[in-house]
Amino acid sequence: MSVNLTIVYYSATGTIAELARAMADTAEQAGNEVRVRRVEELAPRTAIDAKLAWAAHAAATANVPTATADDLIWADAVIMGSPTRFGNIAxxxxxxxxxxxxxxxxxxxxxxxxxxxxxAGTAHGGHESTLLALMNTFIHFGGVIVPPGYSHPDKFTDGNPYGTSHCTRNDTYPVDETTHAAARVQVERVLRFARAIQTAPTPA
Structure with a gap:
């Protein structure tokens, strides 16, 4: 059974965008419909241009569609991604x-x-608190929160049961196979539970 998956993200220099694409590839290869959507940039152009990686990523992803409410309404499952900003979402x-x-x-x-x-730029820079902040929103939506947990050996290696996360060490640590593997585990788990909800009986 196919799942409609929407991945909504913000990415300044490309780490989150890479993870979003990796998650989308996993879902699409399994025969699901996927929308990858970035959110609008709010930072002033002067701030973006002052950092070469930020400006390059903005140019490279200018053609990625921006998220709308319809993208969430259409979806059976939604995965949101954000860099950590002082322990919170961007x-x-x-x-x-x-x-x-x-x-x-x-x-x-x-x-x-x-x-x-x-x-996040550091190993203990608020990865988990950022994911918990997202969960607060999902609770208000009335959503069914599906964290990856330690449900697979790759998640023990990744070390974050709340969701996939990566330490960039100020952009010097590229996304590695450990993080890619964790992303695959998370997407596969999300899809499995989304299919279960699709087949669940409708309350009387």
């Missing part, structure tokens, strides 16, 4: 979330599977 992703009160109030975001992923 303002760009939060701004998008704050536009969703309409579909939320109509119950259109409920009963879907939700999960999250992140990256």
């Amino acid at each position: 303002s760009q992703l939060k701004q998008f979330i704050d536009t969703l009160s309409g579909p939320w109030s109509q119950g259109l975001l409920a009963d879907k599977v939700y999960s999250g992923f992140t990256s």
Whole structure:
């Protein structure tokens, strides 16, 4: 059974975008429909241009569609990704979330599977608190939160049961196979539970 999966992310220099694409590839190879959507950039152009990696990534992903509420309504499962900003999600992703009160109030975001992923510049720089912050939103949506947990040996290696995360060490540590493997485990688990919800009987 095919799942409609939407991956919504914010990425400044490309780590989160790479993880989003890797997750999408895993889902598509299993025969599912996937939408990968970035959120709008809020930073001023002067700030972006001041960092070469940020400016290069902005140019490289300019053609990636931006997220809308319809992308979430369409989905059976939603995975959101954000770099860690002082232990929390980036303002760009939060701004998008704050536009969703309409579909939320109509119950259109409920009963879907939700999960999250992140990256940070240091090994203990707020990975888990960022993912927990995303879960607060998913709870308000009435979503079914599916973390990867330590449900697979690759998650013990990755070391984060809350979601996939990567330490960039100030952009000097590229996304490695450990992180890619953790992302595959997370997506496969999300898809499995989304299919289970699709086949669950509708309450009387």
